[in-house]
Amino acid sequence: MADSEATPILTKPDPYAALRFPEFRYFLGMRFFFTLAYQMQAVVIGYHIYDLTHDALKLGLVGLCEAIPAIGIALYGGYIADKSEKRALLTKIFSGVLICSILMLLVTSKYLNLKEDLIVLIMYGLVFCIGIARGFFGPATFSLMARIVPKELYPNASTWSSSSWQFATIIGPLIGGLVNWLWGITAAYIVIVVLISIALVCILSFKKHPATFVPTQNIFDSLGEGIRFVFKTKMMVWAMSLDLFSVFFGGAVALLPMFAKDVFNMGSMGLGIMRGAASSGAVITMLAMTRFSPMNKPWRNLLIAVTGFGLSIICYGLSKNFYLTLFFLFLEGSFDSVSVIIRSTIMQLLTPDEMRGRVSAVNSMFIGSSNEIGEFESGLTAKLMRLVPAVVFGGSMTIAIAGITWLKTKSLTKLSLQDLNEQTTAVKV
Numbered sequence: 094m095a096d097s098e099a100t101p102i103l104t105k106p107d108p109y110a111a112l113r114f115p116e117f118r119y120f121l122g123m124r125f126f127f128t129l130a131y132q133m134q135a136v137v138i139g140y141h142i143y144d145l146t147h148d149a150l151k152l153g154l155v156g157l158c159e160a161i162p163a164i165g166i167a168l169y170g171g172y173i174a175d176k177s178e179k180r181a182l183l184t185k186i187f188s189g190v191l192i193c194s195i196l197m198l199l200v201t202s203k204y205l206n207l208k209e210d211l212i213v214l215i216m217y218g219l220v221f222c223i224g225i226a227r228g229f230f231g232p233a234t235f236s237l238m239a240r241i242v243p244k245e246l247y248p249n250a251s252t253w254s255s256s257s258w259q260f261a262t263i264i265g266p267l268i269g270g271l272v273n274w275l276w277g278i279t280a281a282y283i284v285i286v287v288l289i290s291i292a293l294v295c296i297l298s299f300k301k302h303p304a305t306f307v308p309t310q311n312i313f314d315s316l317g318e319g320i321r322f323v324f325k326t327k328m329m330v331w332a333m334s335l336d337l338f339s340v341f342f343g344g345a346v347a348l349l350p351m352f353a354k355d356v357f358n359m360g361s362m363g364l365g366i367m368r369g370a371a372s373s374g375a376v377i378t379m380l381a382m383t384r385f386s387p388m389n390k391p392w393r394n395l396l397i398a399v400t401g402f403g404l405s406i407i408c409y410g411l412s413k414n415f416y417l418t419l420f421f422l423f424l425e426g427s428f429d430s431v432s433v434i435i436r437s438t439i440m441q442l443l444t445p446d447e448m449r450g451r452v453s454a455v456n457s458m459f460i461g462s463s464n465e466i467g468e469f470e471s472g473l474t475a476k477l478m479r480l481v482p483a484v485v486f487g488g489s490m491t492i493a494i495a496g497i498t499w500l501k502t503k504s505l506t507k508l509s510l511q512d513l514n515e516q517t518t519a520v521k522v
Contacts, residue, residue, distance in 0.1 A: 108384050111250035116241045116300060121257045123295035124234070127187070128258050130288035132265025134194065136368060137273050137281045138216060140361045141201065143350045145209045149480075153472015156347055158217045159224035160469070166228035168320075171451040174232035179240070179302040182233050187293045189226045193219045194289055198282035232451070239441060240302045247441040248388055248434075255433050256379035259426070262372035270365020322445075323452055328392065328505055329443050332436050333456055335498045339399050342490035346371070347471045351480055357415045370419040374426030379434065387431050388438060392505040395435045396495050401428035403491030410484025 111117050143152045174182065199205060200215050207215075242250045272281045324330050346368070353364035387394045402425055409421035444452045474483035499506070 108249070111242050111246045111253050114242055116298075117238075117250060117253075119295050119298045120234075120238060120241060121253060123183075123292050124254060125257045125261045126288045126292040126295065127190075128261035129265045129268070130194070130285045130292070132262050132368070132372075133269030133272075133281060133285050133288070134197075136266045136269035136361065136365055137278060137285075138197075138220065139347070139350045140270075140273065140353075140364055141278060142213060142216065143354065145213055149348070149351060149472045149475040151213070151472075152350060153347055153469040153475075154217065155220055156472075157469040158220040159227065162221050162224035163227045166225055167231070168451070170229040171232040173229060174236050175451055177233075179233055179237045180296060180299040181301075182229065183237070183296045183299075184293065186226050186229050186233065187289065187296060190223055191286065191289045191293065193222050193226075194282065194286050198279065198286060201278045201282060203279070231456070235440070235456075237299075237302060239444075244442075248386060248438045251437040251441060252379060252382050252386075252434055255430065255437060256376055259372055259375035259379055259430055259433075263369050263376055266365040266368030266372070268365070270361045270363070270368075274360060274362040274365075318451070320451075323456075326443055327502070328439060328508075329452075331498060331502050331505070332395070332439055335395070335399060335494065336432070336436060338494045339402065339491045341470055342487045342494065347469075348475055348480060348484060351475065352418070356413075356480070357418075359415070363415070367419065367422055370422040371426035371429075374423035374428075375430035375433075376426075378427040378430045382431070382434055387435055390506065390508070391435045391439060392502065392508055395432050396499050396506070398428045398431035398435070399495040399498075400492055402432065403488045403495065406488030406491060407485050408488075410481050410488060 107113075112121075138155060139152060142155055143149075146152070197216065197219055200207065200212060200219070238250060238254060239247070268284070269281055272284055323333070349367050350364055353359045353361070353367060357363055359366070387398075405421050405425035405428060409418050409425065412418040412421060440452070440456060471483060471487060474486060477483075478486065
């Protein structure tokens with residue numbers, strides 16, 4: 094929790110409340126510049142791999158290479174996040190990502206002149222290493238945010254944090270596609286390395302936040318404590334499950350390089366525009382949510398948002414017009430942003446301070462890597478079913494998952510934000 098003497102006195106609802114904490118602004122800077130670099134990297138890697146291989150399955154393998162280590166190390170990452178000083182841990186994580194990005198710059202450089210098959214294998218390996226870093230990054234940032242703003246500002250802080258992330262996902266793909274198109278892959282990776290370095294400087298501006306959790310039992314018992322807490326909290330476990338399966342089947346964003354290259358003949362620039370369209374919808378919606386919260390009936394609104402997300406995927410998969418596709422991608426990002434805000438707020442409100450790293454680790458296993466696993470699923474179904482049927486199938490399954498979840502959790506649709514704050518036990522199994 095933030096220091097009590099630093100807490101501003103709030104006399105009325107303030108959409109900028111969380112931003113009044115200097116350390117939270119550094120937190121947003123860290124997240125923004127890292128996400129900007131990450132999104133650029135996703136566009137550059139995805140387009141490069143597909144350009145080298147022309148294989149949807151090998152494109153999907155990029156996501157799998159990141160998801161496997163992120164899932165495999167997530168629980169241990171949560172344990173480490175709970176018992177570690179946050180600034181030092183994040184410094185180590187970002188240093189590792191920076192080294193991987195520098196190696197990507199060297200491997201893809203024309204001066205090394207490596208064989209294409211070797212480049213693909215090395216890139217898979219470096220993506221795997223970034224996946225390891227992600228296994229620690231999610232729990233560390235989740236537990237840190239709860240330390241730099243007071244509890245009553247969690248919804249506002251979650252909105253600004255997600256907005257910062259989404260804004261970076263708008264311009265990141267655009268910058269990545271544009272730089273790659275105009276000046277080539279080496280220039281793109283130079284920009285990525287610079288952005289990660291800036292994020293690292295933001296981390297060094299944090300105060301030290303010692304751990305609130307001191308292990309009194311072995312690591313396996315500590316991890317089990319976090320897992321048991323998640324699985325006995327009904328709203329939390331259903332929120333994680335909903336995201337896992339909806340994104341698993343709706344991860345068609347991995348196929349955008351195929352739309353850009355084979356359907357619309359737009360190249361890497363078109364890929365950046367399409368990825369940016371989804372993020373534009375997300376950030377505009379999130380900024381609106383700083384004033385118009387979706388938390389009046391969070392569970393009901395979450396189910397509506399996931400259903401809209403699935404419908405948007407189906408529509409953009411069927412579209413043959415580039416501008417219409419951008420519109421449906423915009424809607425997809427808009428619906429997704431609503432679900433992101435609701436889920437992140439639910440997680441922050443329901444998680445005890447001493448358990449944040451471990452609960453976030455379980456969350457990462459469900460949500461943090463569902464995008465990458467969904468990318469692999471999309472690549473595999475595109476290989477088996479072809480491009481458009483694969484996208485329509487994914488959107489249809491997302492809607493089906495939302496329907497099943499509604500049938501199983503009807504009682505939760507009546508809960509308000511006040512219920513979550515005052516009657517937490519009402520959402521326990």
